[in-house]
Structures are given as structure tokens and as C-alpha cells.
Amino acid sequence: MSTESISVIVRCRGRNERELQMKSPVVVRIPDQPGANQVSVNTSQDFITSQVADTRVYTVDQAFGPAADQTVFFRDVGLPLVSEFLRGYNCTILAYGQTGSGKTYTMCGDISDKEPGREAGLVPRVLCKLFECVDDDFMIKCSFVEIYNEELKDLLGDTKNARLRIFERKNSSGNGIRIDGLEEHHIRKAGEGLELLKKGLERRQTAATKMNDLSSRSHTIFSITLIQKKTDSEYQYAKMNLVDLAGSENISRSGAINQRAKEAGSINQSLLTLGRVINALVDKSSYIPYRESKLTRLLQDSLGGKTKTVLVANISPAGVDTQATTSTLEYATKAKDIRNTAQIGPLISDKVLLKELVDENYRLKLDLKATRNKEGVYLNESNYNELMINYKNLTSETEELRRQNELLTMQANENTHLLEDERKEKLKSIQSMKVMEERLSQLESALESQRSREMNVIKLTQQVIEHCNQESEEMIKSQNRYQKKLNEKLEELIMPVMQHVARSTQNDNDFGVTKLAERISEQLQAIGKEQQLLTNRILEKTEELRSFRSELDKVFAELKNQLGLLRSGISESQNNDTKFDRYLRNVFDDKPIVRNVTTESEKMIEDMKSQLVSQFSQFSKKLTQTTIEMVLNSTREKISEEQTKWIRKNSTLAETLADRNAKVLSSVDQCATSLQSHLEANVGYLNYQKAKLANLNNSVAATNTDVAEQSEKQNKVLRSYASLQSSNKELESTMGQIKESLSNLHEVLPPLKSQKTVPGLPELQKLINQPLGESKNRKTPHSSPTKRALPQPSSEKRRHTQQSK
Numbered sequence: 001m002s003t004e005s006i007s008v009i010v011r012c013r014g015r016n017e018r019e020l021q022m023k024s025p026v027v028v029r030i031p032d033q034p035g036a037n038q039v040s041v042n043t044s045q046d047f048i049t050s051q052v053a054d055t056r057v058y059t060v061d062q063a064f065g066p067a068a069d070q071t072v073f074f075r076d077v078g079l080p081l082v083s084e085f086l087r088g089y090n091c092t093i094l095a096y097g098q099t100g101s102g103k104t105y106t107m108c109g110d111i112s113d114k115e116p117g118r119e120a121g122l123v124p125r126v127l128c129k130l131f132e133c134v135d136d137d138f139m140i141k142c143s144f145v146e147i148y149n150e151e152l153k154d155l156l157g158d159t160k161n162a163r164l165r166i167f168e169r170k171n172s173s174g175n176g177i178r179i180d181g182l183e184e185h186h187i188r189k190a191g192e193g194l195e196l197l198k199k200g201l202e203r204r205q206t207a208a209t210k211m212n213d214l215s216s217r218s219h220t221i222f223s224i225t226l227i228q229k230k231t232d233s234e235y236q237y238a239k240m241n242l243v244d245l246a247g248s249e250n251i252s253r254s255g256a257i258n259q260r261a262k263e264a265g266s267i268n269q270s271l272l273t274l275g276r277v278i279n280a281l282v283d284k285s286s287y288i289p290y291r292e293s294k295l296t297r298l299l300q301d302s303l304g305g306k307t308k309t310v311l312v313a314n315i316s317p318a319g320v321d322t323q324a325t326t327s328t329l330e331y332a333t334k335a336k337d338i339r340n341t342a343q344i345g346p347l348i349s350d351k352v353l354l355k356e357l358v359d360e361n362y363r364l365k366l367d368l369k370a371t372r373n374k375e376g377v378y379l380n381e382s383n384y385n386e387l388m389i390n391y392k393n394l395t396s397e398t399e400e401l402r403r404q405n406e407l408l409t410m411q412a413n414e415n416t417h418l419l420e421d422e423r424k425e426k427l428k429s430i431q432s433m434k435v436m437e438e439r440l441s442q443l444e445s446a447l448e449s450q451r452s453r454e455m456n457v458i459k460l461t462q463q464v465i466e467h468c469n470q471e472s473e474e475m476i477k478s479q480n481r482y483q484k485k486l487n488e489k490l491e492e493l494i495m496p497v498m499q500h501v502a503r504s505t506q507n508d509n510d511f512g513v514t515k516l517a518e519r520i521s522e523q524l525q526a527i528g529k530e531q532q533l534l535t536n537r538i539l540e541k542t543e544e545l546r547s548f549r550s551e552l553d554k555v556f557a558e559l560k561n562q563l564g565l566l567r568s569g570i571s572e573s574q575n576n577d578t579k580f581d582r583y584l585r586n587v588f589d590d591k592p593i594v595r596n597v598t599t600e601s602e603k604m605i606e607d608m609k610s611q612l613v614s615q616f617s618q619f620s621k622k623l624t625q626t627t628i629e630m631v632l633n634s635t636r637e638k639i640s641e642e643q644t645k646w647i648r649k650n651s652t653l654a655e656t657l658a659d660r661n662a663k664v665l666s667s668v669d670q671c672a673t674s675l676q677s678h679l680e681a682n683v684g685y686l687n688y689q690k691a692k693l694a695n696l697n698n699s700v701a702a703t704n705t706d707v708a709e710q711s712e713k714q715n716k717v718l719r720s721y722a723s724l725q726s727s728n729k730e731l732e733s734t735m736g737q738i739k740e741s742l743s744n745l746h747e748v749l750p751p752l753k754s755q756k757t758v759p760g761l762p763e764l765q766k767l768i769n770q771p772l773g774e775s776k777n778r779k780t781p782h783s784s785p786t787k788r789a790l791p792q793p794s795s796e797k798r799r800h801t802q803q804s805k
């Protein structure tokens, strides 16, 4: 069997209002991270001026700072214990710390809601978790006991001042320590447990206010008993004690009693003994003083027993509480050394259970009998005295209440008729409100109809715009068609001309024609550009129409928005009226005295309200009308303006188109005329050329005749030339003969060689040696029949000849 230490948790809250007002510094530091287990406390006397920090560090199992909320705390501390509890272990959670450190906050927290909220503490969360996990085999019971001045009080008991006694009984269902007379309530859902907790805390609270801050000096134990059916005849018991201890400020570290506490007589025996028990357990003393206080007796099994125990040490972070904080932390770290031997409880048979119940029943019967025999209700002296004090208190309270009741009845009587008047007034105002409401609803319906009218206007405008768009598109289309036709027509007209021009240009490099062609193509380009401009303008116009349409949409959206605002204003005013009405009703119904005082102001408010409402309705009417008129006028103006613009632009467009067309047609006509004249000129020129050619042919024919004559003449010349040549030959042969005769003569006449040259002979010689033609030429240069080249016809003449051929 293994032992384990009590688990010690430190929880430090944030500074409260009082500490903030006192400007008390934070002296406690806990690392803000999961799994933190160290708490540092700066114990310097003068925290601000002290140069050296006197810090004490305490190591525990887990430490939570102000950032850890209830959810985190339950997740890390409560939940693991709930699982152990469900497994059959007895469990205890003890909240320890000075007053105001957060013990009750940790154990109970906020339980004002039916379901545990964000601020709910361990008890409500444990109850909820348990009911999430159990089924029909479980039974859960709850009890709630308070220990004050070593007296036990059942916070859930129906019998007031019922005497509770602790008794020890060896049984199989636990440690045997039981509270005789303590009522245990069977609960079927968490809500029932929460109700019991609330009831108990309320009782404790009432007592606390009466008995001077009892809460900080009493201990409470909320116990949950879990009975689990293990087999058909066997059950298992487990008990969880959730203990909210008294404020620990009166107990010093050693467990001795604070002097002031002694003087005030507020010695807390149970807390004192708890400290001693812890010391004894840590010191492994042979005697553990469990029996010296009610608390330690009840928690005997949780301290050094078979229970799984968690001690939560709640501390304040402020410097003003340093001493209490260190004391709590030392107490807690000491408790960390207590070792428990946690065990799952044994199974109990149904027979044993039944026997125990029968025994208890028998004992209770005996108690009842003994009480009856004493002929009255048995009370010990202190209970009797307490009862008497309570009785006196109650009597004086009753007297006070009676007086108050009389006063209130008088006031009520005085105020009844006022109330009646008030009610009548109220009814009137309600009626006027109804009238107003009706008016408002009328206004709303008027607004609705106006809205539908506007919707119609929007629709119509949209249709107009749609129509305009269609028209413009149609225009563009027809424009395109027209353009196409025009182009075709132009092509039809110009193509042959162009072809002709091209041909002419090929044949004859006539610059006039080329220029004309260029001009035509330029004009065509200009027309194309004009056409493009026209198309662009139409597109611009369409774009303008589109933007106008979007503007119109915006205007309508704005209108809708304004109407919405108007409507919400109306409904708000209605709401306000209803709220105000409800408020007035509450005030007057609950406190009739206030009614008197506020009647006048209510009237004034009522008047003001009605004035305001009428003003508002007038204003809203006006506003609506004005807005609607404004929007309609502006819409109408815009539409008519756009229509005028559109018509003007259309007519301008049509005029421009007609103008352009006329221009195009006239330029085409011009082109055609000029082409015609050019053609005519060309034809004339051709005719002229033809005539020229005919003349040329004639002249060629004449030249041919001349040539024939000339060739005839030439032939004649040639013939005479041939005869000349033959006579020349004859002459040459004659000359040869003469030369021969001359040489013969020379031979015959040798003596003459030395003689002087015969006069005339060298000339004769020269003449004989000279070629025949040359001598003749020299003699008759102009008439000599020398060789002459044949006269050649000129190239021009040749061409003409060829052509004519």
C-alpha cells in the first residue's frame, strides 16, 4: 500500500478595491505559466525604498496567479479529483487562508445562475461533472454542515436547532465518523445539488449578518456521497468533502493564538487543532489530537488517513497582507509533508446496508421517544438561550415591521386615489399613444405606397433608359449598315475608275490621274474618319446614358436610404415610447410614493413627448414630401434634360449625317465628273495620238516611196559604179601595159640615165604609180565616182517603217 502526500495548491487572487485604494504594492509573484509551483513573496518592510529585496520562495504542487480563472482552476485541480472520486476514492478539498483571500470564491464562487457560469467555483462544477459521468447505477446524496464555536449546524436541515452529534461507529462504509442527525439529501440532477448549496449558503449568510461576521470564523463542509452499484447485491461508498475553512488570520505560524483574537474571544478551536494535527502528522508524533476539535474529528480520514486530499492555500497579493500570506504559505508547505494512504473503499453487501439502515431507524425512534417522555422539546441551555435571544430579536423586528406596515398602509391609502387619477391619465396617454401609433402606421403605409410609386418611377425611368439604349444601338447598327452600303457604293463607283486609272498609270505616266486617285483615297479616308468620329460620338452618348442611369440608381438608393432612416426613426420613437411607458408603469406600480412626486414631471414629459411626436410627425411628413418632391423633380428634370439633350444630339447627328452624306455624294459626283472629263480628255488625246499616228504612217509611206526611188537611184549609181570599175580595170590593164612599155623604154634608153631627167617624165611616172581613183579624186574631188557608202534610213524612219510594215 503506497502513501502519497497531500496535494498543496496555492491560489493568489488579484488586488481588491481596498488594497488598490491603499496603494498597497503587489508582493507575491507566481509565474504565469501552466505547471508553475513556486511562489515568491517580497517580505521587505519598506517595499519601495528598500534596496535589497527580502524574498521568500515557497515550493508547492501547483501555483495559480490572478490570471487563472475558475475554469482553469477546476480543470487543473477539481477535475482530476472527480475522476478519483468516481473510481471509489474518498476525496477532500480544503480551502485555507485569511479572510477575504478567496476561499469561498474558490469553493463556491458565483452560484446565482441555475447552470454554473464562468465564475462558478469547485462545488457547482464538481456536481455538474459528476452528473455528466454517472448513470442509473449511481446514487448521489448531499449534506451541508457548518462548524461555529465548536457547534455543528445542519445548513440544509428542516428542523431548526436540531442537535447534531459526532459519533464513531465501526462499519464497513468508511472511517466510521458520522454526524448524527445531519440530513442527507438524495439528488437526481446537478441543479438540485446547486439549490441545496444555495440554500445552505443563504442560511450561513443570514447568520453571518446577525452574528458579526460569522462567515470568517465558521467552517463549512459540503459533502457529496456517491453510492455505486457494483453488482446485484454489492455497493461502493465514496465521499467527497468540500471544506471552506474559517479565516486563518488569528492563527500564527506556530499555531499559537493571536493576542487580539484571544482578547476578542474569537478563539477558533477547530483551526487551532487543525494546525496542531498537521504539526503532529508532519513530526510523526505518536499522538495526533484529532479529537480536540470538531473539524479535525470530521476530517480525520482526510489528514493522514485513506483519503485523497487537496489543500488550497488562498493568499492575497498585497503588501498589507504579507504576514498573513507568509503564515498561510508556511502552513501549506508544512501540510505538504502529510502523507495519506488513499484506498478505494470496500464493497458493502445490500444486507449490511439494510442492517445499518434498520439500526439507524431504531436509534432515531429511541431519540424521539426520549424527547416525548420529557413532555416537550428538549433543548440544552445554550440552545435555549440562543433561541430566546432569537425570539427577542424576532419580537422587536416584528414590532418594527408592524409599525412600518401601518405607515405604509397609510401612505398606500393616501396614494390610492392619486393612483386612480394616475391610472386614468395613463389610460388617456395610452389612448393618445394609440392614436399616434395609428397615425404613424398610416404614415408608414403612406410611405410604403410612396415607395411603390417611386419603384414605378424607377421602373419607368429604367424602361426609358432601356429604350434610349436600344434606340442608340439601333442607330449605331443602321449607321453601320449605311456606312457599309456607302462603302459598297463608293467601291462600285470608284473601283472601275481606279482600275482604269491604274491601267492608264501603267501605260502612261500621267501624274494628273495619280493625283486624282490619291485625292479620292484621301477623301475616302477622311470620310472613314468622320464615320469613326460619328460612331465614337454615338458610343459616348450611350456611355453618357449609362452613367445617367447609374446616377439615377444612386438617387433612388439615396431615396430608399432616407426612407429607411425615416422608418427606423419612426419605429425607434415607437420603441422609446413603449420603453418609457413600461418604465413609468414599473416606477409607479412598485413605489406609489414616487408617483406623487413624478406626476407633474410625467405630465410635462407627456406634453413634451406629444409635442415632440406631433412635431416629429409633421417634420417627417414634410421631410418625406419634400424629399419625394425633390427626388421626383430632380428625376424629371434630369430625364427631360437628358431627353432634350438626346433629341438635340440626335437631330444634330442626323443633320451631320445628312451633311456628310451630301458631301460624300457631291464629292463622289465631283469625282465622277472629273473622271468623266478626264476620260473625255484622254479619249481626245488618244484620238489626237491616232491622228498623229495616221500622219506618221502617211509620212512613212511617203518616205518609203522616197526610199524606193532612192534605192532605184542607188541601183543606178551602183550599176554605173560597176561599169566604172570595169573601165577602171581596163584602165589599169592599160596602165600596166603603159608601165611595161615604159620599162621597156627605159631599157631601150640606158644612156639617158646619166643625162638630165626628161622633162615631164617624173610627173608621168608618179601619175602612173598612183592608184587610179586617187589620181581622179585629186583631179576632180567633187565629181569623182569614188566609193560612197549607201545612205542609211534614220532610226526614227526605220521605226515608222517597221510600224507601217
Ligand SMILES: Nc1ncnc2c1ncn2[C@@H]1O[C@H](COP(=O)(O)OP(=O)(O)OP(=O)(O)O)[C@@H](O)[C@H]1O
Pocket: 012, 013, 014, 016, 066, 097, 098, 099, 100, 101, 102, 103, 104, 105, 106, 215, 216, 245, 246, 247, 314
Ligand atoms: N481568484 C479570484 N478572482 C477574482 N475574485 C476573487 C478571487 N478570489 C477572491 N475574489 C473576490 O474576493 C472577495 C473575497 O473573497 P471570498 O469571500 O471568497 O474570501 P474568503 O476567503 O472566503 O473570505 P472569508 O474568510 O471572510 O469568508 C470576493 O468578492 C471574491 O469575489
